[in-house]
Amino acid sequence: MTTRFTCRTRRTRRTRRTRTLRVAGAVAAALLAMSACSSSDDSSSSDDSSSEELSGKVTVFAAASLKESFTTLGKEFEKAHPGTEVTFSFGGSDSLAASITGGAPADVFASASPKTMAIVTDKKDNATEPVTFVRNQLEIATLPGNPDKVSSLKDLTKSGLKVVLCAKEVPCGAAAQKALEADGLELTPVSYEEDVKAALNKVVLKEADAAVVYRTDVRAAGGKVEGVEFPESADAVNDYPIALLKNAPSAGAAKAFIAFVRSAEGQKVLTGAGFLKP
Incomplete structure (x- = not known):
């Protein structure tokens, strides 16, 4: 009788230890998941706050045909990011490109054709890869x-x-x-x-x-x-490319402005003015 009781007792203890370890493992996994979520949330929160805390003066050289639309977009961007200021230089794309390659300080170039954009991008290290954001007829x-x-x-x-x-x-x-x-x-x-x-x-x-x-x-x-x-x-439909200029004085805010131009909100303003989607 004694031997049987001892075996049963040992089996019971082993079962309890096994259950305890399983519970502990589950709790540890849950804690790790919660930690990962918290870390992710903190990172997301950090990204959001950095975008909200954009600051600096963004200088945009843009084709004359963009004057009304970009002026509106500039005001909306400043409203969304109170620490920023967007200034524009509008004109013929060829003359703007010549000014940029001549050393005029600017953050963003928005041209009315890939050919005039190439005047800037063909010069080594003058700009990042341009992207078409609208078309015009x-x-x-x-x-x-x-x-x-x-x-x-x-x-x-x-x-x-x-x-x-x-x-x-x-x-x-x-x-x-x-x-x-x-x-x-x-x-x-x-x-x-x-x-x-x-x-x-x-x-x-x-x-x-x-x-x-x-x-x-x-x-x-x-x-x-x-x-x-x-x-x-x-x-004779023209593609309009936009690019961040290398060594832009306000690169962070300039990138955000380009993203805003390409966003659904930005595209709504541009198509409302008669531009075609890219």
């Missing part, structure tokens, strides 16, 4: 009411019609030439302008009867001009 801007009855690209070749184009070196000018060539048309404008805003302004001031500009600029001008679509514009 041409339209004819006429005087309000379209008094000259312009309905096609060919109509711009009418005798006596004063037409303005962007300079051929500027993306909107290069796109216009491509559209004209696609239709086998030759056009002699009364002037070539340094950027799309200058070309549009000639019509606004009634110094020209029509200009080939971007549809986003026609929309931005409101009732000051009337837009005329033409099918050849589909053969």
